[in-house]
Amino acid sequence: MALDLHTHTRFSDGTTTPSQNAVLAKAAGLGGLALTDHDTLDGWAEQEATCRLQGLAFVPGIELSAEDGATSVHVLGYWVDPDDAALLAECGRLRDERSQRAQRILELLAGMGLEVAEQAVRDRAGPAPIGRPHIAQAMVDAGLVPDLPTAFDRYLADGGPAWVPKHALAPEDAVGLIRRAGGVAVLAHPGTVPERVGWTTLLVDRLVAAGMAGIEAEHAGHGPATMAYWRRVARERDLVVTGSSDFHGGRKDVALGASTTPASAVEALSDRRRPAALVAGDR
Ligand code: AMP
Ligand code: MN
Ligand code: MN
Ligand code: MN
Numbered sequence: 001m002a003l004d005l006h007t008h009t010r011f012s013d014g015t016t017t018p019s020q021n022a023v024l025a026k027a028a029g030l031g032g033l034a035l036t037d038h039d040t041l042d043g044w045a046e047q048e049a050t051c052r053l054q055g056l057a058f059v060p061g062i063e064l065s066a067e068d069g070a071t072s073v074h075v076l077g078y079w080v081d082p083d084d085a086a087l088l089a090e091c092g093r094l095r096d097e098r099s100q101r102a103q104r105i106l107e108l109l110a111g112m113g114l115e116v117a118e119q120a121v122r123d124r125a126g127p128a129p130i131g132r133p134h135i136a137q138a139m140v141d142a143g144l145v146p147d148l149p150t151a152f153d154r155y156l157a158d159g160g161p162a163w164v165p166k167h168a169l170a171p172e173d174a175v176g177l178i179r180r181a182g183g184v185a186v187l188a189h190p191g192t193v194p195e196r197v198g199w200t201t202l203l204v205d206r207l208v209a210a211g212m213a214g215i216e217a218e219h220a221g222h223g224p225a226t227m228a229y230w231r232r233v234a235r236e237r238d239l240v241v242t243g244s245s246d247f248h249g250g251r252k253d254v255a256l257g258a259s260t261t262p263a264s265a266v267e268a269l270s271d272r273r274r275p276a277a278l279v280a281g282d283r
Pocket of ligand 3: 063074189
């Protein structure tokens with residue numbers, strides 16, 4: 001049995017509901033899935049209930065935004081305590097910051113003669129913390145760009161004319177936050193920035209020192225050579241290898257279950273959970 005350990009819903013920048021993802025996982029023949037929306041746990045209850053009905057394993061997760069300088073780093077956290085005060089505070093802080101950042105991005109766009117209504121962006125985001133994909137979608141809706149990639153290429157991409165960085169945790173602190181919330185941390189899609197492979201390998205060593213448990217070597221955005229490289233990096237450091245689609249519904253052309261993690265690896269990951277008191281003591 002295999003699980004898809006990285007999926008998104010409308011609670012962040014996916015287009016499907018948590019229940020729909022569970023149904024898709026069942027149809028794909030998976031044994032279960034993780035819900036890893038960006039910086040929120042809001043979809044867990046719905047997906048857990050549907051997984052129970054479908055006889056699927058539900059792995060509660062989050063994809064936490066971190067950054068090192070201007071480089072954004074995504075850290076997956078599994079089995080975190082949904083009542084952990086520090087984790088919830090960081091999610092709330094990121095949500096507020098994303099809201100203010102969206103306003104600044106819209107001001108920059110307006111300065112270039114591109115009028116996008118704030119309400120249109122909020123409607124696109126729905127219950128989710130506002131991300132650039134929601135702004136890009138509102139730009140398409142307003143007829144300002146033909147499609148999402150163009151919105152990013154011309155305006156919203158990192159370093160672009162309407163880009164506003166968000167202030168996120170250092171990657172080590174994201175790993176620590178996840179561990180102190182009783183979860184295990186996995187570096188998401190390490191190979192999606194191929195020109196930074198050396199830097200990212202050094203980042204892995206920093207995160208291993210902070211207690212990271214795994215690497216998402218198998219990702220729909222990694223080619224065969226990239227997967228082989230990150231599998232080797234994981235093996236050499238005794239890290240668990242995970243595989244995932246990073247499903248975003250209709251927002252990306254990747255099917256749920258396109259990459260998966262064997263149940264044995266999910267168990268190995270789960271075995272690396274430690275009580276928060278021990279985590280605090282080993283720092
Ligand atoms: P945000 O969290 O608001 O910074 O937005 C990050 C999301 O935007 C990522 O998870 C991607 O889905 C999307 N994204 C970032 N850069 C690009 C790009 N150059 N082209 C298309 N989508 C992008
Ligand atoms: Mn996303
Ligand atoms: Mn990501
Ligand atoms: Mn993701």
